[in-house]
Amino acid sequence: QVQLVESGGGLAQSGGSLKLSCAASGFTFSRYQMSWFRQAPGKGLEWVASIYQDGTETFYGNSVKGRFTISRDNAKNTLYLEMNSLKPDDTALYYCAALDGLSTMARGQGTQVTVSS
DSSP states (O other): OOEEEEOEEEEEEEEOOOEEEEEEEESSSGGGGGEEEEHHHHTTTTEEEETEEEESSSEEEETTTTTEEEEEEEEEEEEEEEOOOOOOGGOEEEEEEETTTEEEEEEEEOOEEEEEO
16 A cells, blocks of 8 residues: 655744655555655645655756755655755645656645744
């Protein structure tokens, strides 16, 4: 059974940090490009960051570039998102997803991040 389970969300103060994790199971994690997305209340889904299968290339949305870092540990089947200099606008439900080309092969249930001002 393909499964992605996010963790690490919570409440942070503006300027603070959080590190999200995404545990993968049921598929060959190392074969898939992985991404983080987020959805704020009343807004659409926003792409946050992506990472190649071997971790050699990373890509970021403009709103998080320079503050967030995506990484992965293929030996542990885990994806990470380190978030620094958090802003209230970063408040959202954060999802990890496994990508198969342009389509989403799997997506987790999400972990809530709330940033207070």
